[in-house]
Amino acid sequence: MTTAEFNICVDKFADNVYRFILKNIKDEDKAKDVVQDSFEKMWLKVDDIAFEKSRSYLFTTAYHTMIDMIRKDKKKSDFDEIEPYTQGYKQEYMGLKEIIESALEKLPEIQKNVVLLRDYEGYSYEEIGQITGLNETQVKVYIYRARLTMKNFIGSLEKIL
Amino acid sequence: MSINKNNYELYFINFLDGKLKHSEIEELNAFLLIHPELKEELEEMQEFGVELISEKEEITFNKKYLLNKSISDKVLISEKNIDEFLITYLENDLEDFDIKRLELFLKENPIFTKNFDALKKTYLKPDLTISYKNKSELKKFVISRHVKMRKLIYTSVSVAAVITLLFNVFLSDFPTLNTYNYGRKVSKNDIPKTNHIANQNDITVNQDNEIAEVQINRGFRAEKFADDSSLKPNYATSRNSSTLDLTNSSYLAYENRNEFSDIYHYIKQSEYNQIDEDFTDVVPDAPRKGFIRYTAEKLFAGNNSSSETGEKTGFGLWDAVDIGTYGINSLANKEIVNVNVNEQNNKRSINLALGDNFSFSRNNRK
Structure with missing residues (x-):
C-alpha cells in the first residue's frame, strides 16, 4: 500500500472505525486513541498490507486494541473497587432508538461486537470471524443469540412503555 | 470445528x-x-x-x-x-x-x-453524524518514500563536503594576503591612492622603477588585472568602489566581496590564461584554486550532466558529488574518492578508497 492509499484509507475508514469503537466503549477520547493507534499500527506495516485488505486490517487492529483497553480498564476498576456502571434507562423518555441502544448494552461484549460489525459494516460471518478471532459458526451463534436477546428485551420494554 | x-x-x-x-x-x-x-x-x-x-x-x-x-x-x-x-x-x-x-x-x-x-x-443502523474529526492528523506525508537511503546518504555527504570545503576556502586566510609581488614597470606615483593602499610608502619599487611590492591592509585583497584592458570595465562595474581610478590603476582592492561573483570573474579571467600564471604567488594553494574553478564551472558553466543520459539538466546530484569528490581529493592530495562511469550502461558509481586493502563502492542504482 502506498502513502496515498494509506491516506485514502483514513478518509474512507476512520469514521467507521471510530463509530464502531465509540459504540463499544462509550468514551470519545478513548475511541479516538484506539483509532489513532490502529492507523499508526497500520502505517508501520504499510508496505506489507495490500490496499484491498486495509479495511479488514484496520478493524481487526482496532478491535484488539479496544479489547486490551477494556481489559486494562476493567482491571483498574477492580483494583479501585469501583462499582461498574450499569446503564439503566429512563422509561418515561425512551424512544425506539434508546430502547435499541439499551438492548445492545444488555448484550455480552462479544455478541455486541459481532452484531455491530454485522450491522454497521456489513461484514460476512467469515470476515467477522477473522476480525474477532472466532470461527464462522461461533459468529452465527453469537449473532443468533444477540438477536433473540435484543428482541426479547425490546419486546419487554415496549410492553412496559 | x-x-x-x-x-x-x-x-x-x-x-x-x-x-x-x-x-x-x-x-x-x-x-x-x-x-x-x-x-x-x-x-x-x-x-x-x-x-x-x-x-x-x-x-x-x-x-x-x-x-x-x-x-x-x-x-x-x-x-x-x-x-x-x-x-x-x-x-x-x-x-x-x-x-x-x-x-x-x-x-x-x-x-x-x-x-x-x-x-x-434489532438491526442497527450506524449514526452517520458521528465522525472522526481530525483525519488530517492521521494522514502521512512523505516527500519520497522511494528514494533509497544510500542515495540520500551520498547526497548528504557530498553536499556536506562541498559546504565544508567552501567554508574552508572562504573563511580561511585566503582573502588576507599581505604581500603582492609582481613586476611591472610603472611609476610609484602612477599608483592611485585607495582606501586600501592608503600610504604610498606601502609601495616598494626596485631600481628599474618597477613595482616590487605593495603592502595591502589586512582584510583586503589586491588583485592585479590582466593587461587586456577589455576585461577591466566588466570587472570594475561589478565593484562598488568609487575610490578606484580604473583607468589609471592596475590594482583592484575591494571590499564587500561577493564570493560567487568573485569566483566567476576569477574563472572568466582564467579562461584568458592570464590569471593563472600571474596569481601563482598570490594564490599559492593550487588545490583551492583548482577547486574554486571546478566548482564555478559546475555552477555556472550550464553544461552539467546530472543524469546518466548525459542530458544537460542543470546542477544536480552528481555535480555535487563531483565537486565534493574533487574537493576531498584536493584536500587530501590523493585520490580518496572517485566517481566511475560505466560507458556501457552509463551508470555511475562512487568509490571510496580508505586504504590499500579496503575500498567501498556503491552504484547509484538498485
Whole structure:
C-alpha cells in the first residue's frame, strides 16, 4: 500500500472505525486513541498490507486494541473497587432508538461486537470471524443469540412503555 | 470445528436442517451423551420428534403431514423455531424454498408477524453524524518514500563536503594576503591612492622603477588585472568602489566581496590564461584554486550532466558529488574518492578508497 492509499484509507475508514469503537466503549477520547493507534499500527506495516485488505486490517487492529483497553480498564476498576456502571434507562423518555441502544448494552461484549460489525459494516460471518478471532459458526451463534436477546428485551420494554 | 457449549445450537439447527455430515452427527450424539440436559432442548426444537439418527438412518418426522411437501421435507416451521427462521431470513441466510415456506407460514399465522417486526428492530443502523474529526492528523506525508537511503546518504555527504570545503576556502586566510609581488614597470606615483593602499610608502619599487611590492591592509585583497584592458570595465562595474581610478590603476582592492561573483570573474579571467600564471604567488594553494574553478564551472558553466543520459539538466546530484569528490581529493592530495562511469550502461558509481586493502563502492542504482 502506498502513502496515498494509506491516506485514502483514513478518509474512507476512520469514521467507521471510530463509530464502531465509540459504540463499544462509550468514551470519545478513548475511541479516538484506539483509532489513532490502529492507523499508526497500520502505517508501520504499510508496505506489507495490500490496499484491498486495509479495511479488514484496520478493524481487526482496532478491535484488539479496544479489547486490551477494556481489559486494562476493567482491571483498574477492580483494583479501585469501583462499582461498574450499569446503564439503566429512563422509561418515561425512551424512544425506539434508546430502547435499541439499551438492548445492545444488555448484550455480552462479544455478541455486541459481532452484531455491530454485522450491522454497521456489513461484514460476512467469515470476515467477522477473522476480525474477532472466532470461527464462522461461533459468529452465527453469537449473532443468533444477540438477536433473540435484543428482541426479547425490546419486546419487554415496549410492553412496559 | 467441534461441537461445544458455545456452538451446539448451530449444530442443532444444522441437524434439523439435515445439513450435518455423518461425522458431525456422530459428534452430536457423543456430545448429547455428555450433556444429556441439552437433549431436551434439541427435542423441543424438533417438536414433532425428529429422532437422533445414526449415519445409516434417515431423518424422519412424525408429523410429516404438517409439512408442505411440495416445498421441502425439512424441519417444520413452528412457534418454537419461528425466530430461528426469521433471523436466518433477515440475515439473508435462508434458502429459497425455506423463504417460501416461511412466507406461507406467516401468511397462515399472522400473529407471528410481530416476531418478524420485533426482530427487524434489532438491526442497527450506524449514526452517520458521528465522525472522526481530525483525519488530517492521521494522514502521512512523505516527500519520497522511494528514494533509497544510500542515495540520500551520498547526497548528504557530498553536499556536506562541498559546504565544508567552501567554508574552508572562504573563511580561511585566503582573502588576507599581505604581500603582492609582481613586476611591472610603472611609476610609484602612477599608483592611485585607495582606501586600501592608503600610504604610498606601502609601495616598494626596485631600481628599474618597477613595482616590487605593495603592502595591502589586512582584510583586503589586491588583485592585479590582466593587461587586456577589455576585461577591466566588466570587472570594475561589478565593484562598488568609487575610490578606484580604473583607468589609471592596475590594482583592484575591494571590499564587500561577493564570493560567487568573485569566483566567476576569477574563472572568466582564467579562461584568458592570464590569471593563472600571474596569481601563482598570490594564490599559492593550487588545490583551492583548482577547486574554486571546478566548482564555478559546475555552477555556472550550464553544461552539467546530472543524469546518466548525459542530458544537460542543470546542477544536480552528481555535480555535487563531483565537486565534493574533487574537493576531498584536493584536500587530501590523493585520490580518496572517485566517481566511475560505466560507458556501457552509463551508470555511475562512487568509490571510496580508505586504504590499500579496503575500498567501498556503491552504484547509484538498485
